[in-house]
Amino acid sequence: xxxxxxxxxxxxxxxxxxxxxxxxxxxxxxxxxxxxxxxxxxxxxxxxxxxxxxxxxxxxxxxxxxxxxxxxxxxxxxxxxxxxxxxxxxxxxxxxxxxxxxxxxxxxxxxxxxxxxxxxxxxxxxxxxxxxxxxxxxxxxxxxxxxxxxxxxxxxxxxxxxxxxxxxxxxxxxxxxxxxxxxxxxxxxxxxxxxxxxxxxxxxxxxxxxxxxxxxxxxxxxxxxxxxxxxxxxxxxxxxxxxxxxxxxxxxxxxxxxxxxxxxxxxxxxxxxxxxxxxxxxxxxxxxxxxxxxxxxxxxxxxxxxxxxxxxxxxxxxxxxxxxxxxxxxxxxxxxxxxxxxxxxxxxxxxxxxxxxxxxxxxxxxxxxxxxxxxxxxxxxxxxxxxxxxxxxxxxxxxxxxxxxxxxxxxxxxxxxxxxxxxxxxxxxxxxxxxxxxxxxxxxxxxxxxxxxxxxxxxxxxxxxxxxxxxxxxxxxxxxxxxxxxxxxxxxxx
Numbered sequence: 001x002x003x004x005x006x007x008x009x010x011x012x013x014x015x016x017x018x019x020x021x022x023x024x025x026x027x028x029x030x031x032x033x034x035x036x037x038x039x040x041x042x043x044x045x046x047x048x049x050x051x052x053x054x055x056x057x058x059x060x061x062x063x064x065x066x067x068x069x070x071x072x073x074x075x076x077x078x079x080x081x082x083x084x085x086x087x088x089x090x091x092x093x094x095x096x097x098x099x100x101x102x103x104x105x106x107x108x109x110x111x112x113x114x115x116x117x118x119x120x121x122x123x124x125x126x127x128x129x130x131x132x133x134x135x136x137x138x139x140x141x142x143x144x145x146x147x148x149x150x151x152x153x154x155x156x157x158x159x160x161x162x163x164x165x166x167x168x169x170x171x172x173x174x175x176x177x178x179x180x181x182x183x184x185x186x187x188x189x190x191x192x193x194x195x196x197x198x199x200x201x202x203x204x205x206x207x208x209x210x211x212x213x214x215x216x217x218x219x220x221x222x223x224x225x226x227x228x229x230x231x232x233x234x235x236x237x238x239x240x241x242x243x244x245x246x247x248x249x250x251x252x253x254x255x256x257x258x259x260x261x262x263x264x265x266x267x268x269x270x271x272x273x274x275x276x277x278x279x280x281x282x283x284x285x286x287x288x289x290x291x292x293x294x295x296x297x298x299x300x301x302x303x304x305x306x307x308x309x310x311x312x313x314x315x316x317x318x319x320x321x322x323x324x325x326x327x328x329x330x331x332x333x334x335x336x337x338x339x340x341x342x343x344x345x346x347x348x349x350x351x352x353x354x355x356x357x358x359x360x361x362x363x364x365x366x367x368x369x370x371x372x373x374x375x376x377x378x379x380x381x382x383x384x385x386x387x388x389x390x391x392x393x394x395x396x397x398x399x400x401x402x403x404x405x406x407x408x409x410x411x412x413x414x415x416x417x418x419x420x421x422x423x424x425x426x427x428x429x430x431x432x433x434x435x436x437x438x439x440x441x442x443x444x445x446x447x448x449x450x451x452x453x454x455x456x457x458x459x460x461x462x463x464x465x466x467x468x469x470x471x472x473x474x475x476x477x478x479x480x481x482x483x484x485x486x487x488x489x490x491x492x493x494x
Contacts, residue, residue, distance in 0.1 A: 056335065448480070
């Protein structure tokens with residue numbers, strides 16, 4: 001088992017919902033014993049059977065057995081790492097050619113989300129792992145591509161000092177903006193209102209799918225609470241309804257939709273309130289409880305849009321003092337007590353690493369207190385969930401098109417009605433009974449997913465009213481017409 005590939009092959013039956021992925025464990029010297037989540041080191045035969053989200057496997061190995069030959073020196077321990085130079089494309093100047101970059105996307109897993117041609121045109125080439133892409137000019141890596149992402153905009157947002165962004169993307173975006181054709185909506189005041197008002201004020205929300213689809217249903221979240229501490233006031237039923245599932249350690253729960261984690265529950269804590277207070281950008285909480293509820297909870301903790309505006313105003317001055325930070329320097333801070341404490345509560349590893357990087361770039365020093373690092377990582381999560389100006393513009397255009405089509409169909413229907421002769425037929429033999437009509441009307445108001453709750457969400461741009469507030473956050477496509485859901489509107493039947 002000194003060969004890393006052989007160790008990795010033992011993880012064929014590794015649980016898919018485990019906290020740590022097999023490649024990371026195999027790289028740290030462990031192979032799977034085929035029992036629960038127990039792994040064993042090939043060199044010192046140390047076994048580990050408990051894993052938490054955010055665990056640094058090598059750091060855990062070093063803590064439990066610092067004298068392990070593999071930990072002391074992987075090279076002299078007999079370890080044979082995975083070496084696949086053909087896996088990663090060359091980072092030479094050849095990648096600055098768009099045609100060469102496009103060829104690296106032969107095995108791109110998300111052509112239905114972002115087209116390889118658009119990524120290559122934006123300066124990216126594929127790293128052949130997950131959906132990781134890298135800029136050939138600034139070496140910046142962008143991953144976790146989602147529907148609606150514009151590679152040019154994402155490149156500019158993450159790496160605004162990139163020479164390719166400055167010389168190619170910025171002029172291209174400016175040209176596209178200046179060349180947009182404005183829709184003449186002077187005939188319809190309602191279209192003018194939608195085009196100029198904040199869509200959030202009108203009740204329109206940009207739609208995103210859940211980050212943990214395995215826990216999208218209430219029943220799946222309830223099943224995760226099998227070992228939930230019975231002495232806590234917060235019951236599994238209430239926590240599941242609030243969108244949380246249990247992670248199996250302490251009292252730590254996580255939202256299936258926004259991936260936000262909470263722990264250390266006090267007797268007076270309400271799951272819905274805490275969810276809205278700490279993760280006000282979560283689409284699930286906004287859809288079910290409404291924006292007013294989220295705003296009220298956020299203001300109590302002073303988590304509101306003013307903080308974001310202050311950050312944006314100060315951002316240029318911070319950028320001017322940015323210094324170069326190496327991966328080795330970041331890794332040293334990731335193995336420190338402050339970072340490990342932040343990771344122990346279930347924060348995303350990449351967000352913690354990004355927060356440390358930004359702190360080092362701005363001040364040259366890392367975080368001295370875990371609380372400060374936790375707050376910075378949460379702020380990054382909030383900023384990631386923000387709607388960009390381009391997304392707002394896109395949703396506004398979608399709403400305008402929907403209203404335009406409705407008005408056109410309405411006018412067409414009126415003209416057709418005026419021109420057609422009225423034909424009356426006797427349908428006494430087909431008249432439905434009052435009881436049958438009542439049953440049909442009740443079924444029409446039921447959610448077409450759970451067939452239990454009343455429908456309450458309209459999907460845009462298709463306009464279908466088919467699901468309840470609990471089922472809508474789990475969908476990415478309309479269940480009737482299969483068109484992509486761009487936005488949603490909360491609806492109340494009277």
